[in-house]
Amino acid sequence: MSAAPGEPIIRLEEVSRIYDTGKVQVPALVDVNLDVAKGEFLAIVGPSGSGKSTMMNILGCLDRPTAGLYVLDGQPVDELDDDGLAFVRSRSIGFVFQSYNLLPRTSALENVATPLMYQGVSKKERLRRAQAALERLGLGDRIHHEPSELSGGQQQRVGIARALVTEPALILADEPTGNLDSHSGTEVLNLFTDLHALGRTIVLITHDVDVATAADRAVHIRDGQLREEVRA
Numbered sequence: 001m002s003a004a005p006g007e008p009i010i011r012l013e014e015v016s017r018i019y020d021t022g023k024v025q026v027p028a029l030v031d032v033n034l035d036v037a038k039g040e041f042l043a044i045v046g047p048s049g050s051g052k053s054t055m056m057n058i059l060g061c062l063d064r065p066t067a068g069l070y071v072l073d074g075q076p077v078d079e080l081d082d083d084g085l086a087f088v089r090s091r092s093i094g095f096v097f098q099s100y101n102l103l104p105r106t107s108a109l110e111n112v113a114t115p116l117m118y119q120g121v122s123k124k125e126r127l128r129r130a131q132a133a134l135e136r137l138g139l140g141d142r143i144h145h146e147p148s149e150l151s152g153g154q155q156q157r158v159g160i161a162r163a164l165v166t167e168p169a170l171i172l173a174d175e176p177t178g179n180l181d182s183h184s185g186t187e188v189l190n191l192f193t194d195l196h197a198l199g200r201t202i203v204l205i206t207h208d209v210d211v212a213t214a215a216d217r218a219v220h221i222r223d224g225q226l227r228e229e230v231r232a
Contacts, residue, residue: 001075002169008200009169010036010059010132015068017054017224028054030224032068035201038169041196043204044211045229049054055221056174056205060093061085073169090118094163098175100155102147102162108134109143119166133161137191153184160191171195171202177211187212 010094028051036042046052057063058070061077070077073092080088095101102111113123113130121129131178132145137157154164156176163171173192177185192202204215212218218229 007038007074008035008071009038009040009073010034010203011069011071012058013069013215015058015065015070017051017058017063018066022178023040028224029058029065032224032226034226035070036201038168038201039196039199040217041192041202041204041215043206043215043218044221044226045206045209045212045218046200047207049134051224052205052207052221053174054224056172059170059203060095060172061089068186071080090115091166092169094166094168094171095178096156096159096163096171096173097161098178099145100152100159100179102155102158104148105146107144107146108150108158111147112165115166121170129165133165136164137161152180153187156180156184156188160188162196169201171200173202175206176204177206177208185211209216 012032012034015029015032016027019026019028044052044055044171053064058065061072064078066189072088076087077085077088103114109127109130112133116126131143134140137160139154139157139161142150142154147158150158177188180188191213192204196202196216198227202215204212206212220227220229
């Protein structure tokens with residue numbers, strides 16, 4: 001199922017996430033409402049402990065809300081079992097991580113091709129699509145390099161290529177510039193801007209308000225609650 005024309009690709013209605021420690025209940029998200037339109041570039045901004053990691057885990061189908069409704073690309077997530085969540089993660093979401101999460105001692109080409117293996121794509125087609133994704137991001141001359149042979153910025157571009165190779169409905173980027181110097185961070189944000197211009201839906205999670213300005217809309221999270229940023 002895909003979101004109908006005009007429907008948001010992400011819809012959260014009164015979503016809460018409460019962690020039960022056994023002695024006390026800790027609310028990480030509180031009655032969150034959020035719509036993200038198809039093709040939108042949204043930043044979710046918050047300091048450590050604000051609830052943004054919990055938000056990422058729920059948006060990425062890595063965790064479930066305690067209460068409320070999450071609809072992703074037309075699919076109510078609460079209707080899915082664990083296998084269904086895994087399927088959605090592999091087909092509908094491309095993850096970009098702060099720490100890159102690349103396989104060591106594995107070429108950039110094989111790293112990017114790996115998600116397609118879980119979709120049953122043939123090896124020849126996996127490698128073809130992975131090479132095309134790397135070339136699109138300016139890494140055509142680095143496809144046989146292992147992560148240890150790449151700079152931080154290049155590793156993150158490999159991570160972005162890996163996120164794109166499955167043609168997901170949503171790119172979910174968690175602190176993607178957090179381990180990069182300012183020059184490499186700007187290059188990565190420019191890549192997201194270019195992808196957004198091509199119609200990609202991107203949700204960027206960050207603690208850095210300057211990084212958030214790359215998005216065309218920002219919401220701030222604090223104490224598990226969202227507040228929309230008003231831009232001139």
